[in-house]
Amino acid sequence: MVEREENRAIVIGGETVSPGQEKLVNIAIDRLPTGTLIDIPVYVFNSKKPGPTLLVQAGLHGDEINGIEIVRRMLQEKRFKIDRGAVIAVPILNIFGFIHFSRDVPDGKDVNRSFPGSKKGSMASRIAYHYTSQILPQIDFGIDLHTGGAQRHNFPQIRYTDEDPKSLELAEIFNAPFSFSSRLIRGSFRNAAYRMGKPTIVFEAGESMRFDDYSILEGMQGILNILRHFNMIDKIEPKYVERMKSIHLTGRRWLRAPTAGMFIPKVTNGSELKKGELLGTVTDTFGKKTKKLKAPFDGFVCCINNQAVVNQGDALFHVGGEKIR
Numbered sequence: 484m485v486e487r488e489e490n491r492a493i494v495i496g497g498e499t500v501s502p503g504q505e506k507l508v509n510i511a512i513d514r515l516p517t518g519t520l521i522d523i524p525v526y527v528f529n530s531k532k533p534g535p536t537l538l539v540q541a542g543l544h545g546d547e548i549n550g551i552e553i554v555r556r557m558l559q560e561k562r563f564k565i566d567r568g569a570v571i572a573v574p575i576l577n578i579f580g581f582i583h584f585s586r587d588v589p590d591g592k593d594v595n596r597s598f599p600g601s602k603k604g605s606m607a608s609r610i611a612y613h614y615t616s617q618i619l620p621q622i623d624f625g626i627d628l629h630t631g632g633a634q635r636h637n638f639p640q641i642r643y644t645d646e647d648p649k650s651l652e653l654a655e656i657f658n659a660p661f662s663f664s665s666r667l668i669r670g671s672f673r674n675a676a677y678r679m680g681k682p683t684i685v686f687e688a689g690e691s692m693r694f695d696d697y698s699i700l701e702g703m704q705g706i707l708n709i710l711r712h713f714n715m716i717d718k719i720e721p722k723y724v725e726r727m728k729s730i731h732l733t734g735r736r737w738l739r740a741p742t743a744g745m746f747i748p749k750v751t752n753g754s755e756l757k758k759g760e761l762l763g764t765v766t767d768t769f770g771k772k773t774k775k776l777k778a779p780f781d782g783f784v785c786c787i788n789n790q791a792v793v794n795q796g797d798a799l800f801h802v803g804g805e806k807i808r
Contacts, residue, residue: 534568545580
């Protein structure tokens with residue numbers, strides 16, 4: 484990453500955060516039917532010393548609360564007190580989804596499929612537009628915090644863009660338990676950032692509407708790893724998690740329910756697997772018929788569906804092999 488010659492003021496929502504300032508600003512989005520104004524709260528920490536500007540955002544999907552808790556804890560513990568550069572921290576991007584315990588906004592649209600958005604579009608499109616126009620031009624790189632959807636529990640993992648070597652660099656610095664490349668999805672925040680030349684990684688950990696303390700600590704440690712690498716902080720104290728090296732997964736595959744029934748996993752998330760190992764069973768409610776799911780290759784489990792009653796074809800395990808570098 485190339486640092487600017489000098490820090491500059493950051494302007495969001497019509498408010499200026501000068502070098503040496505910390506400020507909570509807001510991006511006005513819309514109103515509830517009651518007339519209550521809804522805006523996106525944005526915390527800005529702008530150091531006097533030059534350095535990169537990092538975006539840390541959560542709550543793009545309103546029901547994915549682990550990321551929201553990661554940002555909240557880092558704010559509470561004052562972990563964004565930086566020596567160089569700037570941090571833009573967004574605890575809840577999709578306020579509408581959050582207050583409705585929903586992934587989407589009230590009209591059913593996914594904000595993370597609405598970028599770069601439109602000033603006069605749907606609610607999701609307008610959220611994406613204001614965010615794209617006010618936040619993305621001011622950052623050097625970003626971390627987007629997510630969880631698995633519905634009852635799918637993602638073991639802490641970083642996803643990066645294969646076409647962007649700088650995002651791979653960020654993934655390696657973050658050093659989550661697992662990392663792998665993930666294709667760009669049309670309308671996603673990461674795709675919009677990539678098109679603007681802003682390297683971005685996605686941290687996926689846990690499942691929606693359920694706190695997972697290990698996932699939260701992994702996310703906090705990864706953010707601190709990046710802040711330290713770019714000399715935005717001088718040390719990491721205390722450390723939340725320590726490990727040697729992230730495991731890079733390749734050849735990933737979803738294993739799906741071979742029939743409808745009761746799903747009983749036999750392995751824990753994050754486990755190392757051997758080809759042919761029993762991963763779980765799907766049985767009918769009378770215990771007369773049982774289907775087994777076995778590991779297709781040596782590798783690791785990076786996601787388990789915690790739904791107990793499943794239909795044929797439901798995604799149950801996400802597995803991948805270790806890439807040797």
